[in-house]
Amino acid sequence: MSLMKMDPDYWLELENTYVKRIRQREELFAKHGEAVLQSLPGSEMACKELMEMCLQFLCARYPHYFRLDTEKMMFYNRILNTETHIKSMPPLHVILQNIPEDFGIMLRDPETGLYCFRAGLICSSLGWNVGTKIGMKLHEIHQPIPDYKEKMQFSMDRYFAKKPTDKPIQRGSWGLEIDEPLFMPPGDPHEKLRDVQDPEYDISRCNLRVDWQTLRRLPLSAAVIFNFKALFTPVENFRNEPYIPSLCLKVLREGKKNLMEYKNTWHTEHCVIPALEAYEQEQVAKGLIPKDWDVHTLDDAPFYPGWEEMWHEAQGF
Numbered sequence: 001m002s003l004m005k006m007d008p009d010y011w012l013e014l015e016n017t018y019v020k021r022i023r024q025r026e027e028l029f030a031k032h033g034e035a036v037l038q039s040l041p042g043s044e045m046a047c048k049e050l051m052e053m054c055l056q057f058l059c060a061r062y063p064h065y066f067r068l069d070t071e072k073m074m075f076y077n078r079i080l081n082t083e084t085h086i087k088s089m090p091p092l093h094v095i096l097q098n099i100p101e102d103f104g105i106m107l108r109d110p111e112t113g114l115y116c117f118r119a120g121l122i123c124s125s126l127g128w129n130v131g132t133k134i135g136m137k138l139h140e141i142h143q144p145i146p147d148y149k150e151k152m153q154f155s156m157d158r159y160f161a162k163k164p165t166d167k168p169i170q171r172g173s174w175g176l177e178i179d180e181p182l183f184m185p186p187g188d189p190h191e192k193l194r195d196v197q198d199p200e201y202d203i204s205r206c207n208l209r210v211d212w213q214t215l216r217r218l219p220l221s222a223a224v225i226f227n228f229k230a231l232f233t234p235v236e237n238f239r240n241e242p243y244i245p246s247l248c249l250k251v252l253r254e255g256k257k258n259l260m261e262y263k264n265t266w267h268t269e270h271c272v273i274p275a276l277e278a279y280e281q282e283q284v285a286k287g288l289i290p291k292d293w294d295v296h297t298l299d300d301a302p303f304y305p306g307w308e309e310m311w312h313e314a315q316g317f
Contacts, residue, residue: 006170006214012057012101014065018079021100025123028183029096035131035185037092039105039119046105046223047119051091053218054099066098092121104226106138106160115160115224117141124211124230126175126184127191146258160224168216172302173228176268177209180232197270206235206268206275235272238279242288242305243298245279248272250295 015021029036039047055075058066067076075084077098086094095103105119114137120130133141138156142148178201181190213228238244252265252273265272283289298304 003169003171006168006216008168008216009061011168011214011216012054012061012099014062014079018100022080022097024182025096025100028123032129032183032185035129036123036183037096037121038130038134039090039092040135043105043107043119043223046107046218046221047091049218049221049223050103050105050225051086051094054095055086058098092119096121101227101229106224106226108161108222109137112137113161114138114157118223124182124228126181127186129183129185132186144262146256146262163215163217163224165217165219168214170212170214173211173213175209175263176235176265176272177207177232178205178268180207180209182230194264194267197267199270201268201271203236203271203275204234206271207232208235208238235275238276239282240310241307242283243293244304245276245283246289246293246295247298249276249280252276 025036055066055068059068065078067078068074069076073085073087075086075094075098076082077084080098082097084094084097092103102122102124103120104117104122106115107118108114109116116135116137117133118135120134122130138160139149139153142152142156145152178193179190181188184190210231210233211228212231213226215224215226217224238248252260252269255263260266280289284291
């Protein structure tokens with residue numbers, strides 16, 4: 001699963017898409033309601049604790065953009081120019097209006113000891129939504145995932161039961177998409193794009209989608225919080241990223257069959273694979289990678305050589 005330790009200082013990070021994503025998520029909630037936001041009885045304390053932790057984090061991490069007045073119970077957002085009275089609004093609604101990330105709240109069932117999905121705000125799901133998963137146990141949520149029951153169910157149930165508050169983790173879950181589908185509930189028209197390799201598609205419409213996920217336990221309610229946000233990178237960017245085309249090709253060509261079917265990359269592969277092959281050959285010709293390189297995980301994964309210079313250039317300094 002490629003789990004990594006998470007530095008708590010980088011739990012919630014803002015991007016230049018902040019305003020766009022907040023508006024997009026508010027529109028999704030207005031249209032889909034309980035399909036993106038629900039809380040079941042018994043989750044009240046966890047929802048409130050999560051909201052408080054999120055707002056406090058924003059104020060500490062970005063003090064020039066956010067301020068919390070604990071006497072008036074007002075949260076001030078200088079990016080959106082909004083003021084929120086946090087006692088007059090449900091906690092998940094406060095998060096919806098200020099934080100462009102998704103949250104699933106898992107609570108322990110006192111009868112079975114298993115963790116269940118009791119509340120959530122999720123606007124970035126593909127093929128499922130809060131309404132189809134709410135109330136489910138951990139293994140029921142992951143039922144569609146290949147090999148979960150056989151290889152992961154027992155260890156994940158045990159991990160959730162023993163997870164401490166001071167050891168948050170993170171991972172990236174990837175897929176290839178046409179355009180940038182953020183929310184695709186069952187039956188969404190965008191699903192039909194996955195049924196064919198449309199010859200009219202070209203590489204300019206193909207994106208790597210990474211759901212950057214974190215997992216942590218809240219100290220008061222003991223809820224386990226799963227949160228993530230969807231990040232899209234044009235596949236064309238890989239042309240200038242040494243070794244990345246070769247790594248992607250290896251996964252697409254040699255990935256485990258049932259896992260690749262689950263990831264549903266097939267509808268993009270007629271565009272992506274030829275482009276990656278061309279990028280790989282170009283990188284060999286330029287001397288960016290050895291011609292006989294044995295494709296393997298990079299020593300500094302998830303970073304590639306030269307990433308820092310490209311990042312600085314993208315930031316404008």
